[in-house]
Amino acid sequence: LFESVELAPRDPILGLNEQFNADTRAGKVNLGVGVYYDDEGRIPLLKAVHKAEVARVEAAAPRGYLPIEGISAYNKGAQRLLLGAGNPLLESGRVLTAQSLGGTGALKIGADFLKWLKPDANVVISNPSWENHRALFERAGFTVETYPYYDAATHGLDFNGMTAALNALPEGTIVILHACCHNPTGVDPTFDQWKEIARIIKQRDLVPFLDIAYQGFGEGIEEDAAVVRYFADQDITMLVSSSFSKSFSLYGERVGALTLICSSSEEGERVLSQLKRVIRTNYSNPPTHGGTIVSMVLNTPELYDLWATELAGMRERIRSMRQQLVEKLKAEGVNKDFSFVLEQRGMFSYSGLTKEQVDRLREEHGVYAVSSGRICVAALNSRNIDYVAKAIASVLA
Numbered sequence: 001l002f003e004s005v006e007l008a009p010r011d012p013i014l015g016l017n018e019q020f021n022a023d024t025r026a027g028k029v030n031l032g033v034g035v036y037y038d039d040e041g042r043i044p045l046l047k048a049v050h051k052a053e054v055a056r057v058e059a060a061a062p063r064g065y066l067p068i069e070g071i072s073a074y075n076k077g078a079q080r081l082l083l084g085a086g087n088p089l090l091e092s093g094r095v096l097t098a099q100s101l102g103g104t105g106a107l108k109i110g111a112d113f114l115k116w117l118k119p120d121a122n123v124v125i126s127n128p129s130w131e132n133h134r135a136l137f138e139r140a141g142f143t144v145e146t147y148p149y150y151d152a153a154t155h156g157l158d159f160n161g162m163t164a165a166l167n168a169l170p171e172g173t174i175v176i177l178h179a180c181c182h183n184p185t186g187v188d189p190t191f192d193q194w195k196e197i198a199r200i201i202k203q204r205d206l207v208p209f210l211d212i213a214y215q216g217f218g219e220g221i222e223e224d225a226a227v228v229r230y231f232a233d234q235d236i237t238m239l240v241s242s243s244f245s246k247s248f249s250l251y252g253e254r255v256g257a258l259t260l261i262c263s264s265s266e267e268g269e270r271v272l273s274q275l276k277r278v279i280r281t282n283y284s285n286p287p288t289h290g291g292t293i294v295s296m297v298l299n300t301p302e303l304y305d306l307w308a309t310e311l312a313g314m315r316e317r318i319r320s321m322r323q324q325l326v327e328k329l330k331a332e333g334v335n336k337d338f339s340f341v342l343e344q345r346g347m348f349s350y351s352g353l354t355k356e357q358v359d360r361l362r363e364e365h366g367v368y369a370v371s372s373g374r375i376c377v378a379a380l381n382s383r384n385i386d387y388v389a390k391a392i393a394s395v396l397a
């Protein structure tokens with residue numbers, strides 16, 4: 001049966017982790033990961049999460065099956081994060097949400113739903129994008145192409161290239177957009193640029209699928225959802241995948257949500273009924289634990305405030321690491337201007353390091369980065385940053 005099965009290529013980032021784990025050098029630093037670490041180099045357990053967990057355990061609640069679309073209060077909480085509490089859309093019946101298995105799960109049920117709805121449409125993703133975007137939509141049966149995004153010369157956005165490409169897409173093309181904190185580059189459109197993107201999407205009748213995996217890591221919880229809110233205000237129908245993996249530091253609990261904004265409540269009812277079929281035939285219904293915790297945090301004002309403060313702390317720590325990295329590189333005598341790192345948002349930075357420089361960082365210094373030059377700024381801390389700055393300076397010299 002399985003004779004003809006070929007060995008699949010290794011996931012490049014997981015492969016890097018394996019190499020890092022096997023490295024016996026004491027000062028090694030892993031900047032290849034996509035995880036937030038605190039200043040001690042640990043994945044934090046947020047206090048708000050811990051409090052909710054303790055309460056949950058004390059309640060000794062049974063674990064029956066959840067509804068197909070998950071916990072209602074969780075889904076409402078996810079909608080409030082996206083659209084802002086008090087947004088009239090929340091009561092309109094036009095917004096529907098399904099609890100999902102992380103952001104990946106949201107993308108997957110969204111992709112399966114779209115394949116059923118628009119079997120002949122193509123998908124476009126940014127160049128570059130989170131590597132699973134392409135794989136996931138191809139697996140769902142789509143042809144995936146790219147639109148220009150990153151401009152290596154300016155370390156910024158190739159806005160003209162991007163809008164020209166969007167303008168040339170056939171009607172109905174599915175456009176995957178990173179709502180904030182673009183992975184892997186850290187480069188986001190400005191709000192005015194988002195307005196122009198929205199205008200093209202509307203005019204060309206494109207299908208936006210906004211992926212928001214780092215809400216709260218850019219400017220703030222509300223600010224980072226600005227594009228979702230703007231698109232919704234423009235009456236653009238769309239899909240949105242949310243991930244709470246990073247924002248709640250609950251990577252392994254698989255917490256996320258798929259939200260669809262429809263043009264009427266009657267349409268919303270039909271859409272939800274079909275989305276439930278996609279879920280039912282994939283995994284039937286989502287797991288209880290992580291969803292309950294997130295729901296408790298989102299729906300209990302004291303826990304919400306505590307969480308927002310902790311999230312702000314993560315965001316500010318990353319900012320401070322960006323600042324310090326730029327200053328320390330300068331102090332190490334690096335001539336190249338790295339101030340673009342301060343403009344980038346979220347956990348990642350496209351550092352501009354070449355593949356050869358990344359290889360030397362790893363081989364000569366035990367500093368691991370992705371071959372594209374992507375580094376995870378959230379893995380820097382007060383103890384490793386001097387070492388990393390020196391190592392980068394030495395490969396640039």
Ligand code: PMP
Nearest residue numbers: 034102103104130183213243245
């Ligand atoms: N989208 C993007 C852009 C991501 O970077 C990630 C995760 N790193 C995801 C989706 C998936 O998130 P999750 O781990 O919650 O599945």
